[in-house]
Amino acid sequence: MDRTAPGNREGFTGDLWRRAEPIYEQILEHPFLRGLTDGTLPRECFRHYVLQDGLYLREYARALSLAGVKSPGEDALAMFNEHSAGAISVEKSLHEGFLKDLGVSEKEALETKAAPTTLAYTSYVLRVAALGDYHQVLGAVLPCYWVYRQVGLALIEQGSPDPLYERWIQTYGGEEFGALVDAVLDLTDRYCGELNARQKEETAEAYLTTSRYEWMFWNMGWTLEKWPVGGGP
DSSP: OOTTOGGGOOHHHHHHHHHHHHHHHHHHTSHHHHHHHHSOSOHHHHHHHHHHHHHHHHHHHHHHHHHHHHOSSHHHHHHHHHHHHHHHHHHHHHHHTHHHHTTOOHHHHHHOOOOHHHHHHHHHHHHHHHHSOHHHHHHHHHHHHHHHHHHHHHHHHHOOSSHHHHHHHHHHHSHHHHHHHHHHHHHHHHHHTTOOHHHHHHHHHHHHHHHHHHHHHHHHHHHTOOOSSSOOO
């Protein structure tokens, strides 16, 4: 079985993917991603996306730490804390990589405020991580892993004529990131496979919600989303 093909997965996570597959298909068809692969994505859209992604990663790292705290086993505790630290490292590397190439100063990055979608997504995932049961936390954090991996794999096959966009694609389609995703998928299957029907539905609800936010995040970059009143971000 090809473990990189989510439709081939068995168990609970395979069911999750099939329920959310229509969302993923709409993500792949989004003009932001099409623009990455054909090189036509306006730089200002990518710039806006990368700035907002830095803000997102800071809060997602907190959610991963909370997932670690709630983990019943020490292995999962260690894994999520490592992934949390990794998210912070990625956020910091933006200043030395993509943001520098895009002409964004560290001062501008630090002063950037969250767009409506960024704030809504991070607020939701942090609320679930803080107040939800462990199975709900797993459902909420999983799409950021899995959707990005699958997007990366899909885009690697197409490539991009733009070297900057090609570098971004390689980040999420590589084997190193894939190994992290597999670890979280396997954990989710082990833990959630024994849940009752109500708990499984709660997990799926969290998973579907953050999958929708993943689409909204691409759309936020494409539309250069800002607050409709009061200015900002």
